[in-house]
Amino acid sequence: MTTTPIADYAMLSDRHSAALVARDGTIEWLCMPRFDSPSVFAAMLDDDAGSWSIRPAAPYRVSRHYMDATLVLQTVFETGTGAVVLTDAMATGADPDPHRLGAAAPHTLLRSVMCVRGSAEVEIRYRPRPEYGLVTPLLSRMDGGVRARGGSGRIVLSSPVELEIARDEAVGTVALEAGEVLRFALCWAALDQPDPGRRSPEEIAADLEATLTSWRAWSRVHQAYEGPYLDLVRHSGRVLQGLSYQPTGAIVAAPTTSLPEEAGGMRNWDYRYAWVRDASFTMDALWVAACPDEAEEFFSFMTTAAATYEPGRALQIMFGVGGEHDLTERELPHLRGWRDSRPVRTGNDAWRQAQIDVYGALLGAAGRLADQLTWIDPDERGFLAALADAAACQWSRPDHGIWEIRGDPRHYVYSKVMCWVALDRAIELADRLDAAERVPRWQQARDEIRRAVLRDGWSAEAGAFTQAFHSADLDASVLMMPIVGFLPADDPRMLATIDAIAKRLTGENGLVYRYRADDGLEGGEGTFVLCTFWLAQALALAGRVGQAREVFESAVSLTNDVGLLAEEIDPVTGEQLGNFPQAFSHIGLVNAAWAIDGALSEGQILC
Structure with missing residues (x-):
């Protein structure tokens, strides 16, 4: 059983794929x-x-870090x-x-x-x-x-070391003196491509230097x-x-599949796909953390x-x-899973769900990146305008919500708010989208959504905005209401909601x-x-910067030794859980730091 x-x-990433390296x-x-x-x-x-694996044969102590301004990892064994x-x-x-990082x-x-x-x-294994x-x-030896x-x-x-092949593995041990270096490369090619061939130590050294140069050039130009x-952002x-x-x-939402939300549990999903929501939020965060020229x-x-896509039908x-639509989920029963967390899955059946918040996610990103929308072609303008039409048409329907709950659709407050965002941003962008004639219809739908959320999304019992219409259940997603501009963060109803969630x-x-x-799912989560x-x-936007920093620093204190975050944290042990590293987590870090910076710059400090 894997216990790492x-x-x-x-x-590690080349912007095509990713590898995970243990300590x-x-x-x-x-x-x-x-x-x-x-x-x-x-x-x-x-x-x-x-x-x-490559590591010392004798007992060792470990420290590691990413080389400056890169995703190149160095692990020091003493x-x-x-x-x-x-x-x-x-x-x-x-x-x-530097704008084409990973193109080659x-x-x-x-x-x-x-x-x-x-x-x-x-030792090499x-x-x-x-x-x-x-x-x-x-496995067979080659030169x-x-x-x-x-x-x-x-x-x-x-490999510069002649490895012994023993059935299904190649192993070797080599003694190194100060100043000596060994260079390895694993090259992959499809069966219909030429054999990737051997890389010489000199070529490997050059490849590494080019990779360092590319990441540093990207960071210098973009960040x-x-x-x-600053360093975390x-x-x-x-x-x-x-x-x-x-x-x-x-x-992608994360580069892994089936790292669980609970050790030994079954909430194990494949996150190696492009969610409209997650990807849009990533573009939004890159506006802060890096120039999003992508x-x-x-x-x-x-x-x-x-x-x-058709406006009357929910956007996938x-x-x-690569743009594939069919992401049908299947289980891999031959794999035991991380700490016996079964099943291991590939694919994700959430692709079949209707989640109407995605219109707001996409148009919200378009609004943030409005200065760069000069390049969009007529098809893209038509697509974005159609998203607003879809939000106007579909906002009153129940859906599965941001958390992809695998039960009956409901009228989730967050979904309604994000339909409001879709229309609000489309109205701002109407001239750039060649859609000025649609603005009155969009304004009418936007106002209807606002009235519905304020009327049906507030619970007197909970003293807060809640997960769904006519529900008393709290849901952290409603913290997005002030973040997207639906209500000011210092609105009494919003302050009450923030306090209810914090408590x-x-x-x-x-x-x-x-x-x-x-x-409706078995097991729990972190x-x-x-x-x-x-x-x-939300606290920063409300001017409560001291509290905002306390919450922020509680979260970032749980990053691992190289600054990475999974999706969840075990509330008892503090252990990271879920697919890793998680885009959502790093998006949240970037945007919260930016909000704290904005509050400090504007002197909006209440406590």
């Missing part, structure tokens, strides 16, 4: 060539599903006789244009280990298991490495945020960029992926990173639950990182 804590992982130098997750491709290594979900540094990266390829990515994982003090014996561990490939045959791709490991929590911007799929502009690709992707809420939805760890109402940042953001 979720917080022990660090992410002990083991790659426990790698999909090629896309985020949602079958895995090459999946020890994260089952010990026998593939891994690749032993009784010396110290070695392991450097890991997904090669981005060399491209002189060669689907290659780079690893180098250098002895920096004394001497150390290093390589166990590829393509297709989520279903395939045990045939300067190991070739793996089996499954849907060609995998070549370039201008100068407010509080800029790092989150890089994480969000690392979750984007360069070829299409899609953005906005053109993003809106083009959404327009193309939703090409069959998520797509594959009744906050766990012992100071973080916020999404809700506590029965959602406190939700995004919701905690929403609370901090």
Whole structure:
């Protein structure tokens, strides 16, 4: 059974795919060539599903960090006789244009280990298991490495150490003295492509240098945020960029599947897809943490992926990173799951749900990025205008809500508010969308939504806005009401809602639950990182900056040693839970820090 804590992982990304590296130098997750491709290594979900470790043979102490302004990871192992540094990266390829980070990515994982003090014996253990561990490939020696045959791709490991092949793995041990370095590369190619071949140590060194240069060029050109929590915000911007799929502009919710919301539970979902909501919020956060010059690709992707969209029919809420519509869920019973959390799933049946908040998410991002909408073509203008028409047409329907509750549709307050956002932003953008004639109709629908939410979304019993119309159940999603401008944060009803959520939805760890109402699924879940940042953001907007900072700092204190956050936090142990790293969590961090900065700059400090 795999027992690696979720917080022990660090992410590598080439903006095509991602790898997760544990603190002990083991790659426990790698999909090629896309985020949602079958895995090459999946020890994260089952010990026998593939891994690749490089670490000292003797007992060691570990520290690690991302190299400055990059997603290149360095792990420092200190032993009784010396110290070695392991450097890991997904090669981005060399491209002189910093706006095209990852455009030339060669689907290659780079690893180098250098002895920096004394001497150390290093062990290498390589166990590829393509297709989520279903395939045990045939390993064979080649000049300067190991070739793996089996499954849907060609995998070549370039190794300066002659590894011994023992059935289903390649292993080796090498003694290093101070100054000596070993360079490895794992290259992947589809069966219909040429064999990727061996990479020389010099080529691997050049690939790593090009990757460092590309990330630093991107960070230098894009990252201008100068407010509080600067390092956290800029790092989150890089994480969000690392979750984007360069070829299409899609953005995944997380690079993993089936990391659970409760250890041993069954709330295990595949997040390696582009949710309209999550991706739109990511573009919104990149407006703060980094110049979102990928906005053109993003809106083009959404327009193309939703090409069959009709205003009378609900927009599909998520797509594959290549624009695929059918994301049918299936279970992988041969995998035991992280800490026996079953089932392990690929695909996600939420793609079938109606979630009418997505119109507001997309048009909200368009509103934030309005200055960049000069490039959109007639199809994209028509698509955005149709979203507003859909919000006007569908806002009164029940849906499954932001949390994708797998029960009967309801009239969720958040969904209604986001339909209001869709219409409000469309009205602002009407001239740019060539839709001025639709404004009176949009204004009428927007006003109807506002009246309905204020009338039916408020509960006298709860003393707050609640999860659904005529319900007394609290839901943290209504914290978005002041964030999107539906009500001022200092409106008495909003202040009462903020206080109710802070008091009744906050766990012992100071973080916020999404809700506590029965959602029809077995098991429980942890406190939700995004919701905690929403609370901090709402408090900042209300001028309660001291409280906002307390909530914010409670959340960021639970980032792992390399600044990454999962979806949830166990309220008792403080352990990270859920798919990792989670875009939502880093989006929340960026926006809450920005709101705190804004409140401080404007002197809106009440407490």
